[in-house]
Structure formats: C-alpha cells, structure tokens
Amino acid sequence: MIHLNIKRRISFFCKVNWIKTIYFNFKKFPFNIAIQLPVYFYGKVNFQNISGEISIQSTIQRGMIGFGQPYEMTTREAGTAELVLLGKIEFLGHVQFGKDYFIYVKENALLKMGNMSSLASKGKIICTNLIVFGDYARIGSESQVIDTNFHQMIDVVSQQKLPMSAPIVLGNYNFISNRVTLLSKTKLPNFCTVASNSVCAKDYTYLDENSLIGGVPAKLLKSNISRDWNGEKETMDLWLKVK
Secondary structure (H helix, E strand, O other): OHHHHHHHHHHHHHOOOHEEEEEEEEHHHHHHHHHOOOEEEEOOOEEEEEEEEEEEEOOOOOOOEEEOOOHHHHHHHHOEEEEOOOOOOEEEEOEEEEEEEEEEEEEEEEEEEEEEEEOOOOEEEOOOEEEOOOOOOOOOOOEEEEOOOOOOEEEEOOOOOOEEEEEEOOOOOOOOOOOOOOEOOOOOOOOOEEEOEEOOOOOOOOOOOEEEEEOOOOEEEEEEOOOOHHHHHHHHHHHHHHO
C-alpha cells in the first residue's frame, strides 16, 4: 500500500500543470492561501478569462480542488479544457473536474460546489444565474449542466418574454451518470440517481430520497435504490483527495 501511494503521488506530480497552477493560485488568492496551492490544474487548459472571484469555504489543503484531475479510467486528454470565470465559484471542500472540461460562469452568477462534488471528463457547466452542487453530487462523463436558454424566447401570442435562466440545485449524494443534460429549473432530492442519456428540466424534489430517474424528459424509474455511498467513501477519500 505504501509503495502504491508513493507511485500515485509521483504520477500526480508529473501530471500537474505547474505553470497554470502557480499562476492561478497567486492571481486569485491572498498570499497566505496561494502559497498552499489549494487548486491544481492538470494537463492543458485555456484561461479565456479568470477575472471573477473564487472562494474556498473549508479548511485549506494542497490540491483540494483539481481541474483536469486524472481520476477516471481514461488516461489521455484532448487538451480542450477551458475556464471562463467572470462571476464567482465557491468551493465547500474537495472537488474534482475531469479532463477536457468547459466551465463558464457569467458576471454576477454563482457556481457553488459541495464537498466531494465532481464533473467527469468532457463535462460542461454553463452558469449564468445559480448552479449548486450538493456534497457528493457527482456527475459522469460528457454530461452538461446549463442554466440558460442562451436566446430570448417569447410567447408569440401574448408577446410575453419568457425567463432565459433559472437556478439548478443538485442534492447531496446525487449520482448522475454519463451524457446527462441538466437544464434550468432542475432540482434533485438527496440520494437521487439519474440514468445515462437523460434530460432533466424541472423540480424533482417531490420525489423521495433514494429515487432513480431517467429518460427524455426524466421521470421516476425506481424507488428505494441508491449508490452504496457508505461502502465507497473510504476508497473515494483515498484515491480522490490529493495527499
């Protein structure tokens, strides 16, 4: 086990983009926080604009937030990762973003990431209003979380303009599979599982905890089912938290 941990640390060290990591931390945090390097960037990433705000509402630890963190089965990246931070990102603990992510936070918008929340490889977050990830809200690869319609829609009869965006709130211990789309108005209860290739665009908090939903649009598929969080927590802490 000791040998594996040493090998893992060396592997992580070699994959960190130290130039972007050091630049970002010292640009976005006071010196006493920046020197601890709480945010790691792995692999290639384009900082299109990072003029917004970032805060960590937790005990500061080295590498606790990993952008492009290599925690999945895939070992290669396309080098398309991009971060646009104009509003605010608030981290409540350890957070992982997989390879080739796209994160966009608009001016005056808030992206709030709970402890041990994640977005897997080729995932996309577009936040123009408010997006909240609960603790252990974990999203699979090629999924997207988008709280806006992008373009103004109108009722052609009344000429009333429809809202362009609405908050997205994911509960604690949400297990969201790959290629899932979460759109504005989505709200999920705690311990909710979302099946692959589903589309969510409404409030599901009327459902009980431990519900499985899926489909286009998503609907209740099964009750009393959940990921074995207690059985996985120790392994997740070992392999996902940078030591």
